[in-house]
Amino acid sequence: MTEIIDYGRFADRLAAPRPRWDLLREFQDEWGYTVPAGVDPWPKWSESEHHAYVRALHEEWTGEEEDPFQGVDRTLPVPKALDEWWDLPFNSFTYSPRLYWTNPEYPLTLRPDPSGYGVSEGLPEPNPFVEPGGDLRLCCFMAEYEYCNEWAYLASEAGHDDPRVLASVGEDGWVLQARSISEFFVLLAAVRLPSHFGWSVQLGDDDFPDGPPVRERIEAAYRPMGFQNWRELGADTALFGGPDVIVRHDTGMADFAVEISGRSRDALAATARTLGWTWDEDLVEPPRKDEESQ
Structure with a gap:
């Protein structure tokens, strides 16, 4: 994954006048x-x-x-x-x-x-x-x-x-x-695939103790991906994007308020620094094996 994909521009891709299945195929390819x-x-x-x-x-x-x-x-x-x-x-x-x-x-x-x-x-x-x-x-x-x-x-x-x-x-x-x-x-696909194929961490609002609320930090640094909020099992989750990263923030009843998925470990680390999360190796999940996808 040498090319950096800016998911902060994903809303433009979503709104582009072209076959939507091309976008689905591209997204799947980008996450491996x-x-x-x-x-x-x-x-x-x-x-x-x-x-x-x-x-x-x-x-x-x-x-x-x-x-x-x-x-x-x-x-x-x-x-x-x-x-x-x-x-x-x-x-x-x-x-x-x-x-x-x-x-x-x-x-x-x-x-x-x-x-x-x-x-x-x-x-x-x-x-x-x-x-x-x-x-x-x-x-x-x-x-x-x-x-x-x-x-x-x-x-x-x-x-x-x-x-x-x-x-x-x-x-x-x-x-x-x-x-x-x-x-x-x-x-x-945007809700399911990145946490499986990317470097991911799941956090609560209280994992960002110093400074403004985490939603303010997310909105200041990342752009909405253009979707309606994801609704499942009480969740009410907004999706934001940045360079090689997707950030999800939930204001409903999801298990975790914040989930960050990067196409690389460096992308996840950069987002952690931007949002002010202190890196904890034990909480970070690397990409899962291909056989688990079948």
């Missing part, structure tokens, strides 16, 4: 991801381990086989971007799903889920996403590993090539997660 040899991709039409487990319990209890399309509205089209993503030959999710710890939903299941499996409700009335009297359903295409929260697009936008993505956030209902499906998958 390669498709593992001899590995078949996750089939589009497959059941998640979690869903299979719950279904098996249900069938054991009732003695009846569950209808696999019970939660699906087969009259709704599938957005073009979602099928494109599944078929990408460099898709780090389909070839290395253990990097992500999420479960895909295909075919797309509705929220609220007629089968009773999905945990989230539909949109409340009123809401900022559809007009009064509009379709309050959502089409779920990805879920946190234990289905504690889910990501979906509006059923009313199912006919769009690349619709908006919402995240379920418990009692607060649904919030905007990404301006499109293609942007969502770039964001998902």
